[in-house]
Amino acid sequence: MTVALVNTTAATMVPGGEPYGLIEDAAIVIDGGVIVGIGPRRSMPVPSRAEVQSLQGRLVTPGLIDCHTHLVFAGDRSAEFERRLSGATYADIAAAGGGIRATVAATRAASADELLTTARLRLERLHRSGATTVEVKSGYGLDLATELRMLQVARRLGSEGAAEVVTTMLAAHVVPVEFRHDPDGYVALIVDEIIPAAVALGVVDAVDAFCEHLAFTPAQVDTIFNAAAGHGLPVKLHAAQLSADEGIDVAVAHDALSADHLEHATDAQVAAMAAAGTVAVLLPGATHTLGETARPPVEAMRRLGVPMALASDCNPGTSPVGDLALVVNLGAVLLGLTVEEALTGVTRHAAAALGLGHDRGTLEAGKRADLAVWDVDRPAEIAYWVGMGLCSAVWVAGEPTFDRHRVA
Numbered sequence: 001m002t003v004a005l006v007n008t009t010a011a012t013m014v015p016g017g018e019p020y021g022l023i024e025d026a027a028i029v030i031d032g033g034v035i036v037g038i039g040p041r042r043s044m045p046v047p048s049r050a051e052v053q054s055l056q057g058r059l060v061t062p063g064l065i066d067c068h069t070h071l072v073f074a075g076d077r078s079a080e081f082e083r084r085l086s087g088a089t090y091a092d093i094a095a096a097g098g099g100i101r102a103t104v105a106a107t108r109a110a111s112a113d114e115l116l117t118t119a120r121l122r123l124e125r126l127h128r129s130g131a132t133t134v135e136v137k138s139g140y141g142l143d144l145a146t147e148l149r150m151l152q153v154a155r156r157l158g159s160e161g162a163a164e165v166v167t168t169m170l171a172a173h174v175v176p177v178e179f180r181h182d183p184d185g186y187v188a189l190i191v192d193e194i195i196p197a198a199v200a201l202g203v204v205d206a207v208d209a210f211c212e213h214l215a216f217t218p219a220q221v222d223t224i225f226n227a228a229a230g231h232g233l234p235v236k237l238h239a240a241q242l243s244a245d246e247g248i249d250v251a252v253a254h255d256a257l258s259a260d261h262l263e264h265a266t267d268a269q270v271a272a273m274a275a276a277g278t279v280a281v282l283l284p285g286a287t288h289t290l291g292e293t294a295r296p297p298v299e300a301m302r303r304l305g306v307p308m309a310l311a312s313d314c315n316p317g318t319s320p321v322g323d324l325a326l327v328v329n330l331g332a333v334l335l336g337l338t339v340e341e342a343l344t345g346v347t348r349h350a351a352a353a354l355g356l357g358h359d360r361g362t363l364e365a366g367k368r369a370d371l372a373v374w375d376v377d378r379p380a381e382i383a384y385w386v387g388m389g390l391c392s393a394v395w396v397a398g399e400p401t402f403d404r405h406r407v408a
């Protein structure tokens with residue numbers, strides 16, 4: 001079926017022309033789930049067989065892409081949040097048996113159905129904030145069975161419709177208690193058993209690790225990335241979130257898709273990322289939730305041309321965030337991105353961070369017809385309004401998944 005969407009302003013996010021790649025009074029022609037033509041309506045040939053639909057004057061952007069989430073998990077850490085508000089630190093809570101370990105215990109105890117039910121609700125909320133592609137990591141299992149269960153649940157979510165899911169193995173999130181005296185033994189388990197089993201089941205699209213003094217060393221990350229390469233899997237890294245080390249250098253050496261967090265990245269590391277084309281994934285939800293004062297070196301990234309993506313980091317400890325419009329706001333307000341940079345961060349650059357830049361992330365002919373439709377006149381409003389829920393319709397691969405105006 002051919003559809004032509006009209007009566008809309010399109011923020012195509014295609015670089016090089018108008019800010020936001022803006023097209024006023026646009027027509028978008030969709031065929032077979034793909035955009036086959038987009039341009040000003042007066043100069044856009046609309047095939048006579050096309051079903052013409054009005055977007056009622058609303059703004060349309062590419063479907064948003066959340067390229068870093070941990071949205072499969074069990075348990076509840078809102079009490080930790082309350083304790084932090086009254087003075088406890090993230091480290092105090094971890095030392096008292098809370099933090100990531102609490103989520104690992106709850107996730108190990110949860111069935112696939114339980115994980116699926118809670119993760120589905122989170123994915124649905126992200127989708128209703130405009131997300132059409134969502135990356136989902138494992139990393140709260142830290143044993144073979146639970147890591148695989150998390151990834152199977154993520155795959156299943158992706159097969160249910162709504163947003164498309166891309167899966168990432170993060171068995172190297174932290175060292176599980178049972179390996180606390182033998183972290184290299186755990187790395188060997190990841191390399192010898194967990195990654196190969198996930199590959200055999202077809203549930204893993206990329207491999208991630210958390211490089212930090214309280215997690216894994218650069219040398220351990222290097223070992224894990226070598227294993228990923230042996231299976232033909234791309235890699236990415238949680239790097240320089242809490243302290244500086246050589247993690248980013250390891251990521252660049254392995255041609256990582258992205259390095260994420262980066263609050264403590266050095267100038268030399270930013271330059272190395274620019275040279276390698278590594279995407280910087282910035283996660284302002286964690287900055288906000290933890291009240292962190294360190295900021296990623298946005299000015300150096302901008303100057304050297306490192307592509308900056310933004311993501312929710314949706315997780316129960318440091319970023320309980322499930323709305324990409326809020327992430328755009330936080331990227332602008334907390335990290336100092338321009339609104340155009342922030343919107344590029346959840347579209348074109350987020351697609352690049354997932355290795356999907358060839359088929360999504362902008363509105364242009366040849367890309368998937370993944371669209372978010374907004375109750376605003378100008379793109380800047382997506383960053384400006386907070387908590388307004390302004391995404392009013394989403395299309396995935398040429399099909400509307402919901403439209404609040406039409407349902408009303």
Ligand code: DI6
Pocket residue numbers: 099100103173210238241286315316317318
């Ligand atoms: N960095 C983080 O901020 C989260 N994981 C990571 O690698 C923390 C996740 C949690 O506290 O559950």
Ligand code: FE
Pocket residue numbers: 068070238313315
């Ligand atoms: Fe994360």
